[in-house]
Structure formats: structure tokens, C-alpha cells
Amino acid sequence: MKSFRTDLHIHTVLSPCGDLEMSPVRIVSLASKRGLDIIGITDHNTTKQCELVWKLGQRLGLTVIPGCEMTSREEVHCLGLFEDFDALKEFQHFIDQHLAIIPNDPALFGYQVVVDEAENIIEALDNYLGASLDVSVEEVEQKVHELYGIFIPAHIDRPRNSLYSQLGFFPPELKVDALQISKLAKEITVREKYKIGTEITLVKFSDAHYPDDLGKTFTVFEMEEPTFEELRKALLREDGRSIRIP
């Protein structure tokens, strides 16, 4: 087995709250320089910057997993990660059908721009990406799994927009591949506080919105190679794969 430093919760400039410095070229360069092996791109309720980050990552030998951070109707934030761009495209279609239409005011919420390799703005998205989908957290999870994706509720220890803040306790019918704790949280404390058994894997990712956040927070995946299927196996701790929060 090999060790892969993995951070599957990173925002780009496309997220309204993402720093303008978080361009695809900057993200892959910093992630690579700071020793990450696998990164996930998860903007709020959009997947439109993933493909460029993936392409640029390939040149540096950095594995990029396309994904999204969704807001359910209960305002629970959760991560969806996908194996390929067909699944990602279908998931984008699902978001387009369900995201509340609220015009973005960049002065209030921030810019929502898709940029190219040279950091030129090629598109500004009009609808506020911080709005919620009109579907429950379970329906979001089912869609991710229908597309063979990985589903991970985000920053579960935070006092807002987390599974526990919004819903009080773990919903009985929700199927998760792992739960993500925030960068300052301690695994043992979170497990005790929310009574999370060891059958559920916890991971720690950065939720980076600024270049400074990149590379400091990650989870080590012990597995054979940096592929989507191996990530899934490691989260499920199958065939000798495992994960470790440093």
C-alpha cells in the first residue's frame, strides 16, 4: 500500500465565498507544491470549474476528483464526488433542476466566475450559488449514489449548515460513505459528542476558500493507486485499504 495525502473539499474562485486567487492554475500548483496527492474540487452547488482543474492537475501528476458541495433544502452542506465527467454532467443537470433561482449580487455575496487557464474570466454565473436545492439531504444522497458517486456530509461539527446543526441527529435513512470534520476538530471529540460509531469513517478536509488554506489539512489514504475506486475502497476500509487523519 502507498500513502496519498488527500483533500477532497476545495473551493475555487467560482464559489461566491471563494477567493479570487483560487484559480484552477493556482490551486493545482499550490496543492502539488505543498505535497497533496489527490484533491477534490467542490464549489457550492456547481461543478463548472472541475474539468479545467482536472486537466491542469494531469500535467503535474496531481489527481483531481470532480465534485460539488451541495446545500440541501434543510441547508445541510454535503459533498458529492464523481468518477468521470459523464456522471458530473448528469449531476450538474440535477442541480440545475433543483437550485432555487436567486440572482447573485456580487457586492453582497462575492463573484461567481468561471476562469480559463490564463485566469481570464470566461463566464459569470447569474444565480446565487449559496442558495439551497429544493430536495432533502436524502434525495441528494440518492442522486449521488445513483451516479456511483461518493457522498460525504461536510464539516459535521460546525454550528451551522451541518448535518447535526440542521437536523439535530443522524437521519436514520441516510447512507454516507464518510463524514467530514472541519480542520480544527479532533476525531475523538467529534465521535464522542455526536455518538458516531467506528463503523462510520471520519475524514478531515480543508474546505479551502483561500490559497493559504491549501495543503495544511488533509487525510492520508492508504491504498494501491490514486483512483476513484481505490478512494471508495479506502473509505470503506476494504481489502486492506484504510484512512488516517494525521
Added chain:
Amino acid sequence: MKVSEIIEKLGLTVFSGRKGLDREITGGYVSDLLSDVMGNAQEGQAWITLQVHQNVMAIASLKDMAAVILVNNLEPHENTVRHSDDENIPVLGTCLSTFEIAGKLYQLLNQ
């Protein structure tokens, strides 16, 4: 005041939990954060919310609340209906906003 009386006086829809219509309402609580309701709601209160998730019923039951009132014409999820019937805690609905229904309920209970 009984749940059945506020239904009549405030023109509420009854979605489920009809066996609980005789429950006594001692006050109200307004919140959409279920973790907050778990911590701060009191027994016998009517809970005004826009959350339609089934966890609402587990928390209403845990806190022994009198009823749940959904605002803005929202309807409960099917699992929420099922739990409401199991727990005998009515889920009610209104076309009014949280502000308006909370104001009316407050007035009614403090007459």
C-alpha cells in the same frame, strides 16, 4: 388551549397525527435549526418551522411538544407524516409566514 382549538381559530390544515388533537398547548417555539430545538424547546409547546424532514417528529416527540406548524404552505415529507401518526403529534400547516403565524399564536395564547 387544545391543538384542536388553535386549528379552528387560526385556520390551520391538519396533515397528520389526528389522535393528538386533544393535546394541550402551553406555548410556542420558533426555530428551523433542529439542534437548537433539541436544546431549547419545552414540553407542550407548538413548534413553528419550515423544516419538513422526518427528524422534526423525532425531536418533537423527544421534547414532548404539542404540535408542529409548517409555514408558507409547506407540506411534510411522507416519512414525517408517518412518524407524526405513530407519535400522535399533529403536523399542521398554514399559508402564513413564520412571523405572521407566530404573532397570531402568541396573541391567542396570551388573551
